[in-house]
Amino acid sequence: MHICGICSEEISELYVVKEMLIGLRETFEYIKCSACGCLQIAKIPPNLSKYYPDDYYSLQVLKKKKSRFLRDYIRKSVALFNIQGKGVVGWILAFLKTPDPIHLVYRRAGLKPSDKLLDVGGGAGAHVLSLLHIGFKNVMSVDPFILKDVFYENTLIAKKSSLFDIREKYDLITFHHSLEHMPDQAKVISKAAELISQGGRILIRIPTVTSVAWEKYKENWVNLDAPRHFYLHSHFSIKLLAKKAGLKVLGLWNDSVSMQFWGSEQYIRDIPLMDARSYSQDKTASIFSDAQILDYQRTAIALNKEEKGDWICVILGK
């Protein structure tokens, strides 16, 4: 018998899940709480670094891009318009470019260019760097697993440090698909709550079991991602976690994408995410037609509207 890491109820529902991102196919036990709905790893493996490939995307050091004035100006104007809903140039140009979905997420989180932002578990600082490029000044990522501090043109963008060593206050604290990798969920959220300024917010982007993808694929659900994801929250359990930390849920919506289907369909056929036949590695060598992928994209959009997609964005505040 196991105890739920979120609501402390006893759990007996067990799943055995294979490592399929790299394709090690080693198995791990996951348990699902019938009280709060949270799916969680039964025991965190001791040697976790083994399950993070050397080129794990979020830990890569970012290379400097060549600056091109006009391209940069357009990108910045459109991004700021999408985040703030302000700016005539950005408004006009926004018709020409599909908005970056992350900018629309920031808009719903109420982010302003003058805000101080901390991205938790942000690897080498990709999210921070993209904000820096469009004029944000007070942005930093914190991640204990990077090799060393990461600078971009003398600005510290990623600090090799734990959230628990941070003392300053922030207007927005973000977890872009990082909270599910962290063992002590209640402690992490309480610490983040402590670090937000008056009127400050926390943005969590995370996979969820309150989804058709989990119901349909279970152990083959690509975003379960054993053993890297320790907690796969339900809508209910993430709200419970927030409540226990004295936080209110100010917004919860879906932003799932087609990968929930093509990735899970590959796992059913024993094709790992990093395999040469994977859609993520080589679209033409994959088992999917363009029409099939388009269908998955449309289904993801429809599920997001019904709040049954497998990724959610949650905004928390006091």
Ligand SMILES: [Zn+2]
């Ligand atoms: Zn529970």
